[in-house]
Amino acid sequence: MATNTWVEIDPLTPFSLSNLPFAIATTPLDPNPHIVTAIGAYVLELSTLIGNLSEEAHAVLFSPTDQYHLSRILASDTLNDFASLGRAVHRRVREGLQDLLGDSPTFPEALRDNPAVRARVMVPMGQAQFRMPVAVGDYTDFYAGYYHARAVGAMFRGEDKALMPNYLHLPVGYHGRSSSVVLSGTGVRRPVGQIVEGSGNPTPVTKPTGKLDLELELGCIVARSSPGLGERVKVEEAGEYIFGYVLLNDWSARDVQKWEYVPLGPFNGKNFATTISPWVVTADALEPYRVKPSVELGVETQEYLRQGREDRVFDIQLEVDLTTAEGVTTTISRTNSRHLVWSFEQMIAHHTLGGCPLRTGDLLGSGTISGPGGPGEAGCLLEATLDGSKPIEVQADGKTVTRSYLEDGDTITLRGFCGPEGARVGFGECTGRIEAAKWP
Amino acid sequence: MATNTWVEIDPLTPFSLSNLPFAIATTPLDPNPHIVTAIGAYVLELSTLIGNLSEEAHAVLFSPTDQYHLSRILASDTLNDFASLGRAVHRRVREGLQDLLGDSPTFPEALRDNPAVRARVMVPMGQAQFRMPVAVGDYTDFYAGYYHARAVGAMFRGEDKALMPNYLHLPVGYHGRSSSVVLSGTGVRRPVGQIVEGSGNPTPVTKPTGKLDLELELGCIVARSSPGLGERVKVEEAGEYIFGYVLLNDWSARDVQKWEYVPLGPFNGKNFATTISPWVVTADALEPYRVKPSVELGVETQEYLRQGREDRVFDIQLEVDLTTAEGVTTTISRTNSRHLVWSFEQMIAHHTLGGCPLRTGDLLGSGTISGPGGPGEAGCLLEATLDGSKPIEVQADGKTVTRSYLEDGDTITLRGFCGPEGARVGFGECTGRIEAAKWP
Numbered sequence: 110m111a112t113n114t115w116v117e118i119d120p121l122t123p124f125s126l127s128n129l130p131f132a133i134a135t136t137p138l139d140p141n142p143h144i145v146t147a148i149g150a151y152v153l154e155l156s157t158l159i160g161n162l163s164e165e166a167h168a169v170l171f172s173p174t175d176q177y178h179l180s181r182i183l184a185s186d187t188l189n190d191f192a193s194l195g196r197a198v199h200r201r202v203r204e205g206l207q208d209l210l211g212d213s214p215t216f217p218e219a220l221r222d223n224p225a226v227r228a229r230v231m232v233p234m235g236q237a238q239f240r241m242p243v244a245v246g247d248y249t250d251f252y253a254g255y256y257h258a259r260a261v262g263a264m265f266r267g268e269d270k271a272l273m274p275n276y277l278h279l280p281v282g283y284h285g286r287s288s289s290v291v292l293s294g295t296g297v298r299r300p301v302g303q304i305v306e307g308s309g310n311p312t313p314v315t316k317p318t319g320k321l322d323l324e325l326e327l328g329c330i331v332a333r334s335s336p337g338l339g340e341r342v343k344v345e346e347a348g349e350y351i352f353g354y355v356l357l358n359d360w361s362a363r364d365v366q367k368w369e370y371v372p373l374g375p376f377n378g379k380n381f382a383t384t385i386s387p388w389v390v391t392a393d394a395l396e397p398y399r400v401k402p403s404v405e406l407g408v409e410t411q412e413y414l415r416q417g418r419e420d421r422v423f424d425i426q427l428e429v430d431l432t433t434a435e436g437v438t439t440t441i442s443r444t445n446s447r448h449l450v451w452s453f454e455q456m457i458a459h460h461t462l463g464g465c466p467l468r469t470g471d472l473l474g475s476g477t478i479s480g481p482g483g484p485g486e487a488g489c490l491l492e493a494t495l496d497g498s499k500p501i502e503v504q505a506d507g508k509t510v511t512r513s514y515l516e517d518g519d520t521i522t523l524r525g526f527c528g529p530e531g532a533r534v535g536f537g538e539c540t541g542r543i544e545a546a547k548w549p
Numbered sequence: 550m551a552t553n554t555w556v557e558i559d560p561l562t563p564f565s566l567s568n569l570p571f572a573i574a575t576t577p578l579d580p581n582p583h584i585v586t587a588i589g590a591y592v593l594e595l596s597t598l599i600g601n602l603s604e605e606a607h608a609v610l611f612s613p614t615d616q617y618h619l620s621r622i623l624a625s626d627t628l629n630d631f632a633s634l635g636r637a638v639h640r641r642v643r644e645g646l647q648d649l650l651g652d653s654p655t656f657p658e659a660l661r662d663n664p665a666v667r668a669r670v671m672v673p674m675g676q677a678q679f680r681m682p683v684a685v686g687d688y689t690d691f692y693a694g695y696y697h698a699r700a701v702g703a704m705f706r707g708e709d710k711a712l713m714p715n716y717l718h719l720p721v722g723y724h725g726r727s728s729s730v731v732l733s734g735t736g737v738r739r740p741v742g743q744i745v746e747g748s749g750n751p752t753p754v755t756k757p758t759g760k761l762d763l764e765l766e767l768g769c770i771v772a773r774s775s776p777g778l779g780e781r782v783k784v785e786e787a788g789e790y791i792f793g794y795v796l797l798n799d800w801s802a803r804d805v806q807k808w809e810y811v812p813l814g815p816f817n818g819k820n821f822a823t824t825i826s827p828w829v830v831t832a833d834a835l836e837p838y839r840v841k842p843s844v845e846l847g848v849e850t851q852e853y854l855r856q857g858r859e860d861r862v863f864d865i866q867l868e869v870d871l872t873t874a875e876g877v878t879t880t881i882s883r884t885n886s887r888h889l890v891w892s893f894e895q896m897i898a899h900h901t902l903g904g905c906p907l908r909t910g911d912l913l914g915s916g917t918i919s920g921p922g923g924p925g926e927a928g929c930l931l932e933a934t935l936d937g938s939k940p941i942e943v944q945a946d947g948k949t950v951t952r953s954y955l956e957d958g959d960t961i962t963l964r965g966f967c968g969p970e971g972a973r974v975g976f977g978e979c980t981g982r983i984e985a986a987k988w989p
Contacts, residue, residue, distance in 0.1 A: 247687075247728050252813060273811050274751040279743050283813035284724040284820065288687050288906040289778060298779030300903030303719050303851060311714040315851050315902070338729060338822060339738030339987065362903065371713050373692060373723035374814020380724065381903040382778060411743065411755050462755070463740030463802065463821040464987075466728040547779065547904075 112532055113212040115221050116231075118149030123526045123535020125149075126210055127397075129203050130353070130388040130536070131188055134237040138229065142186035142240045145232075147388065147537075148210055152237045154230040156183035158209075161226065166216040170205035174198060187244045188389060192332045192352035193469040199332070199352065200393050239387035241292050242355070243330055243470040248290055248383065249460060250326075250359055250474035251282035253451040255404050257479040260492045277408045280451040280459045282476075285359070286380035290472060293356075293386050293539045299517060299546040300381040302365030317546030318362035320497065321515040324477040325429055325488035325523055327446050328357035328385055329453040331471040338466055344416050344458035350467065351453060353389040354423075356523045356539035357474050360384065363491050363514070385472070386523070386539035394534045398527040400424040403447045403481075413462060414455050421452035427478060427525045429488070434518025435506035442487055444480040446525070490514050517545045552972055553652040555661050556671075558589030563966045563975020565589075566650055567837075569643050570793070570828040570976070571628055574677040578669065582626035582680045585672075587828065587977075588650055592677045594670040596623035598649075601666065606656040610645035614638060627684045628829060632772045632792035633909040639772070639792065640833050679827035681732050682795070683770055683910040688730055688823065689900060690766075690799055690914035691722035693891040695844050697919040700932045717848045720891040720899045722916075725799070726820035730912060733796075733826050733979045739957060739986040740821040742805030757986030758802035760937065761955040764917040765869050765928035765963055767886050768797035768825055769893040771911040775901055782907070784856050784898035790907065791893060793829040794863075796963045796979035797914050800824065803931050803954070825912070826963070826979035834974045838967040840864040843887045843921075853902060854895050861892035867918060867965045869928070874958025875946035882927055884920040886965070930954050957985045 114126040124130070124147035134145045138154055145152040159171065160180035167176040179202070182190050191199075209220045220226055252258055258281075262271035275281060299321055303313040332352035335342050342350055359379060366378025399420035429442040451459075456473055480486030484501055487493035490512065494500050497513035504510075515521070520542040526535030554566040564570070564587035574585045578594055585592040599611065600620035607616040619642070622630050631639075649660045660666055692698055698721075702711035715721060739761055743753040772792035775782050782790055799819060806818025839860035869882040891899075896913055920926030924941055927933035930952065934940050937953035944950075955961070960982040966975030 247726055275743075275753075275808055275811070278753050279809065281809070281813055282816055284726050284816070286687055286724050286905055287727075288908050288911070289904075291778060295778070298904050301781070302903050303715075312848075313715075313718050313851070315853055318903075338731060338735070339984070341741070365903065368715055369719065369721070370812065370814075371715065372810070372814070373721055374810075374812070376722055376724070377899070377903040377905065380900075380905040408752075411753070413755055459817070460820075463742050463758075463805065463817040464729075464738050465726055465817065465820040468728050471728070544779070547781075 114148060114210045115212050116148050116151065116210060120530040121533065122149050123533050123537055125532045125534065126207055127528060127532045128390060128394050128534040129206050130390045130394065131191070132387045132389065133187060133240040133242050136232045136237050138232055144183045144185060144188060144191060145237065146206060147234065150234050151231045152234050154232065156180050158220065158230045159183060162219055166219045169215060170208055171201060174201060188242050189244055189470045192243065192330060195333055196349050196392065199391055203391055203393060239292060242387060242389050245287040245290050245472045246468040246470050248285040248287045248472040249282050250285045250476065251280050251451065251456050252476040253280055253449045253456070254476045254478040254488060255450040256448055256481050257477040257488055257492060260479060264496060277406045278411060280456045282456065283374045285383060285474065289380055290383045290385060293384055295384060295541060296544045297360055297382045297541045298544045300362050300365065300377065301546055301548045302362055302377050303368055304364040305368045313368055317548050318365055319514065320363035321543060322361045322363055322490045323429065323515065323521045324359040324361055325427060325442065326357040326359055326477055327425070327475040328355040329473040330355065330389055331467050331469060331473070334469050335461055335467040339464035341461040341464060342457050342467070344414060344454050347454035347457040348392065350457055351392045353391040354395060355389055356386040356525050356536045358384040358521060358523055358539055358541060359474055360541070363496065384539055384541045386536045388537050390534060390536055395423050395527065398424045398534065400447050402450050404450055406450060413458055416452060416454055421454070422447050422449045423527065425525045425527050427523070430522040431503050431512065432520040432522065433503065433505045437504045437506060439503040441501060441503060442485060442493065444478055444486045444488060446478055448478055448480055449475050515543050517543050519543050554588060554650045555652050556588050556591065556650060560970040561973065562589050563973050563977055565972045565974065566647055567968060567972045568830060568834050568974040569646050570830045570834065571631070572827045572829065573627060573680040573682050576672045576677050578672055584623045584625060584628060584631060585677065586646060587674065590674050591671045592674050594672065596620050598660065598670045599623060602659055606659045609655060610648050611641060614641060628682050629684055629910045632683065632770060633774070635773055636789050636832065639831055643831055643833055679732060682827055682829050685727040685730050685912045686908040686910050688725040688727040688912040689722050690725045690916065691720050691891065691896050692916040693720055693889045693896070694916045694918040694928060695890040696888050696921050697917040697928055697932060700919060704936060717846045718851060720896045722896065723814045725823065725914065729820055730823045730825060733824055735824060735981060736984045737800055737822045737981045738984045740802050740805065740817065741986055741988045742802055742817050743808055744804040745808045753808055757988050758805055759954065760803035761983060762801045762803055762930045763869065763955065763961045764799040764801055765867060765882065766797040766799055766917055767865070767915040768795040769913040770795065770829055771907050771909060771913070774909050775907040778906055779904035781901040781904060782897050784854060784894050787894035787897040788832065790897055791832045793831040794835060795829055796826040796965050796976045798824040798961060798963055798979055798981060799914055800981070803936065824979055824981045826976045828977050830974060830976055835863050835967065838864045838974065840887050842890050844890055846890060853898055856892060856894055861894070862887050862889045863967065865965045865967050867963070870962040871943050871952065872960040872962065873943065873945045877944045877946060879943040881941060881943065882925060882933065884918055884926045884928060886918055888918055888920055889915050955983050957983050959983050
């Protein structure tokens with residue numbers, strides 16, 4: 110397989126030939142939302158490209174897919190129908206595109222040596238407007254970031270009770286809210302909620318949250334629907350149900366969450382917004398970056414969760430930037446997704462164990478990802494600042510300021526990538542800016 | 550408004566002229582799923598009926614709706630588009646139908662005195678096959694049944710800590726799973742899950758639940774979508790966002806739930822199936838049956854939850870039948886929805902307080918409804934049997950047997966109705982039969 114492309118790319122681009130993620134965009138060439146991929150600083154109009162290949166080129170590069178059908182699906186306004194075609198088709202399409210974009214294409218006249226076609230299918234990325242990549246049916250958020258779960262547990266229950274007993278045996282998760290999953294770039298209004306101030310005072314006040322937080326997560330998009338109600342997906346088959354991955358910011362209002370979450374879990378403290386990146390990095394693109402989790406739970410795994418391989422998670426470098434209202438940026442966290450202790454295959458096996466159906470486009474969040482190294486590796490401010498008691502420092506307009514939690518006008522940007530320069534597999538950015546509360 | 554109908558009806562039918570609920574069905578007259586209403590033992594083909602009215606009859610009975618548009622929407626395969634038209638349209642359509650079906654119709658030739666039209670639009674209910682009434686976007690389950698929350702809390706935490714402090718101040722709820730919301734009549738497979746046996750033993754085993762339970766609830770279907778991310782719906786406007794109500798059984802696996810639910814709430818213990826009735830009873834049909842909740846929380850209500858009326862809930866008589874595999878039925882519970890302590894308007898105001906969007910077709914569950922009078926008024930077996938320690942008696946094939954929790958082959962049927970004989974407003978039935986687990 111080609112690793113170099115004839116397209117001129119920045120060696121630091123997350124969109125090398127090794128990646129080829131998928132997104133939904135409108136462009137000057139096609140004002141209807143449709144599926145695109147990325148190569149360097151360009152998006153590629155896939156329906157047009159595939160639809161105009163010669164029969165021979167399609168047969169060699171993309172068989173056994175039907176050219177008309179594939180081109181039509183690539184014109185969709187969500188990735189759902191494409192995702193539902195299954196891993197074999199995603200793989201075939203990505204490999205066909207790697208041939209077309211590689212430095213020794215089988216059909217040079219199909220794209221590389223054809224200025225007319227290039228003009229019809231290559232669009233500078235800055236001219237594309239992105240849309241939600243998938244129609245999300247259900248959103249489930251897990252809690253598989255070991256160091257985050259331990260640090261937050263220790264903060265609230267003490268070091269010896271940091272992890273609840275069930276944490277060692279199952280991927281703890283809860284049902285989130287799909288109606289508030291939004292695209293990177295969408296403004297996030299500071300939510301209002303019931304808040305109890307001080308301790309020992311059980312009378313809440315209703316007001317804007319004073320503890321608005323981010324949560325750095327990896328999201329997984331479900332490809333095929335599971336067999337149905339009452340049927341499970343075995344862990345060894347679960348990989349076939351994964352379309353790809355996004356960056357995910359599960360914004361949280363810690364004061365609202367703290368008051369409401371017993372006994373039924375987080376509700377308004379979480380459901381006001383969840384931001385995902387526009388680019389879905391395919392499961393195949395991340396396959397070479399599988400690693401062992403950085404930590405093991407030290408108990409025997411229930412049989413239905415035994416995946417039969419040690420390299421269950423990905424070696425994705427993750428970063429969080431905070432940009433103040435004045436436009437000054439500080440990288441406040443650097444961590445890695447190998448700190449997840451459960452894989453998405455295990456999450457799928459657990460989620461369907463009782464027969465709960467998964468559907469194409471469902472979104473699974475990993476849980477907040479933090480490293481073991483303290484505030485600079487924390488995936489949220491609750492953990493980095495010890496619930497605001499030790500504020501972190503960020504740069505503002507020529508001076509250093511502190512943050513316990515997010516302030517109006519702050520922008521959070523998540524980034525993630527694997528691989529060496531020139532062959533990076535990354536997500537681009539997942540951003541959101543805090544807007545002032547609307548209250549009363 | 551007419552209260553008597555020219556259609557011959559059983560005085561005990563839940564589908565009197567005062568009701569006119571909506572459902573999705575296929576019939577011998579129209580094999581495509583479409584919208585129907587019910588009168589006595591008949592379903593009525595609404596698209597055909599409305600589409601074939603004279604212009605004058607439509608104008609008088611259904612203006613200002615557009616006849617073509619309304620007829621087209623009534624041919625939909627879900628109620629979503631109809632629901633999104635808003636309360637004024639639902640009310641107008643119901644009132645127009647009450648005229649057509651009432652004992653002094655303005656246009657007798659439109660239906661009553663026209664055998665040809667009657668033959669094209671009236672179908673014996675037994676010939677109709679029902680479908681899911683709405684495409685559910687998100688499903689949220691609240692916990693507003695006061696006596697249930699108190700009884701279960703007392704069981705697990707003792708009488709003095711029965712209600713958590715937040716219970717008095719907000720409608721506690723959690724996000725459920727929309728992919729497993731199913732129509733009445735769908736089989737419910739006994740789920741498998743992680744279960745810890747005995748106490749003080751933190752190693753779970755994976756096996757079929759031994760504590761399969763029902764939960765008697767009222768469900769609310771959202772009509773209009775809320776204004777969007779970051780916008781709230783005020784409690785005094787919330788009624789306009791309600792299309793109607795269904796019976797809802799939130800099946801639960803108590804042993805699975807107990808192990809998994811700390812700290813993020815119920816997950817696999819709840820997400821394997823939630824059953825709803827096919828008929829959506831409109832908000833208007835229940836309006837005459839508003840009453841005060843049977844209990845007050847005794848604290849000052851937060852301003853955003855003050856509804857400005859005391860009659861916030863409905864006087865709906867509710868019953869639960871258990872039918873054994875041999876086909877013998879025992880009514881195991883009789884209670885009333887006035888034991889809900891928060892209204893659906895309050896739930897909507899709370900749900901959107903932080904800016905979480907509601908969408909047409911979203912489903913809100915009330916939480917389990919129990920009365921104060923012990924096992925015979927309990928809305929679930931956890932409560933009726935004190936977690937299995939005091940089994941209830943049910944009738945089987947010529948003998949009395951006990952139930953701690955549900956057994957394979959048991960069928961649970963929920964029923965609910967208001968009003969006097971001849972003018973009943975009811976839901977029909979919401980049923981599900983337990984199928985054996987599929988394990989390993």
